[in-house]
Amino acid sequence: MEALIQLGIFTFLLFAGFVFGRRAEKKHYRSIFEREDRFRHIVVTNEKVPSPEFIQHDFTMVAGNVVISVDYFKVVSAGLRSLVGGRISAYESLLDRARREAVLRMQEQAQAAGAQTVINTKFETSRVSGNAGQGIGSMEVLAYGTALIPRRA
C-alpha cells in the first residue's frame, strides 16, 4: 500500500513536472524569439579591444543574469540518461534558454544606457542547488559585457 502511494506521488510529480515544465518552456521560447527580434539592433560581440570608431564612446558594464529551475520530469529524464550516457537534451534546452535570456537582459540594460554595441561579452554559469545536491536544482547564467555609449555632442 505504501509502495502504491509512493508510486502515485512519483507519477504525479513526473506528470506535473512535464505539463508545467513544458508549458513554461514553450512560453519562454516564444518570449525569447520575440525579444531577440526587438533587440537585434544592439550588437553583442566578444571582441576585447574596441575598434577605432568607438574611441570617443563612453563605456559601462552591463550584465544580465537569470536562474531557471529544473522540473521533476527533466530530473528523472536526465537520471535515466545518465545510466546510458549521451546528450541530456532535457538540460540542454534549459541552458539554451538561460543563456539567451541572460543576453537579452544584458541588451535591455545596454539599451537603457543608450548603447548600441556591447563588446567583450562573457558568460558564467553556476548551479543554484536546492538542497545539497539532492532533488530539484536550478541553474544560473550570468552574461556581462562592456556597453559602448556614443557621447552626446
Add this chain to the structure above:
Amino acid sequence: MTRLAQNPRIPEGINASEEHPLKEFALLFVGVALSLVLLVVILSVMAQQLAPYIPFRWEQQLTQFNGPTDAPWEDLSTDRDEPVAESADGTATADRAVESTTADAKHAAQAAEQILKQQAQESLQALVASLAVSMAIPSEMSFQLHLLDDPAPNAFATLGGHIFVTQGLLAAVSSENALAMVLAHEMAHVKFRHPIQAMSRGALLQLIITMVSGGQGVALNGVLGQTGLLTLLSFNRDMERESDAAAMAGLAQHYGHLAGADEFFSEVLARHGDAGWRAAFETHPGTQERVDAIAARMKLMRTNTETSQPLTPLAESLLAIKAQGEQDASP
C-alpha cells in the same frame, strides 16, 4: 572587416534539440526497464544457484543477535517482565497467587503461561529433532523453534533454521501428523536453503536499485525497494512444491504412512475455499493442489499398507497450550 549592423539570427536546434522530450523519455524508460529486468532475472538465477553453497554456519551467525534464546522477536511477541528462571515452579507460583493481590495473580498467570509456552516450544523442538532424522537433514543444520502468540494459523521458516509456529496453527491441528507435515515443510525449506536464496535475491535487487538510482530520485528508490522486497523475499511456487514433496517423504519415513498429513490444508480449504484466480499471483501452490498432491502420494503408498493407520496424538504440552488458547478465545 566590417562590423555587423545587427545581431545575427542563429538557426534553432543547434544548442537545444527540438525533439519531443516524451519521445526520449519513453525510449530511455523502456530501455532501462528492460535491461534492469534482464539483470534482475540473471542475478536471481545466479543467487538461486550459488546461495546453497553459503555455509549454513554463516547463515546461523546472521541471525544470532544475543544468542539464540535472546532473539529480539521473542521480546516482541511476549510481554516478559520477569526472568523465567525466577518462577521455575509453575504450580507453586500459581498457588501463592490465589492469596495474593490481583496484580500478583496476573504476574503468576503470565509466568505460568510462559512456562506452558516454553514446554510447548520444547516439545515442538523434540518433534523437529525426530523428524530431522527421517528427513535426512545434514548434520550441520539445526533448528530453533519459536511459538508465536498469533491466533492466525501459520508457520514460516527464516534464515539460520529459525522456524516460527503460531498458536493458531496448534489450534487448527488435531494430530501430531498434521503438525509434523507443516513442520516438515518448513524444515525442508531450510534444508534446501530457500531462505538464504530469497535473501540473496532480495539483497542483490536492493544493490541494483541503489546502484541505478545512485541516491538520486528518493521516491523511485523507495518504490522499487518496497515492491522488490514484497515480491522477492518470499519463496516461489517451485520451492513450495519441492518442500511439500520432501515433507511427505519425511513423514512417510517417520510414521510409515501419510494419514492426517493433509488435515491442515483440508481445514484451510474448508474454511476459506481455494482462492481460484488469486492463486496465479500467490507464491504457494493452491491449497486444493496441495491436498491433491498429498492424496496422490497416499494412494501410492496404500498399495503396501492396506489398513488405515492410527494417528499419533499431539504431545501433552501442546495439547495444554491448545486448551489454553481455546479458553482465551471463549470468554
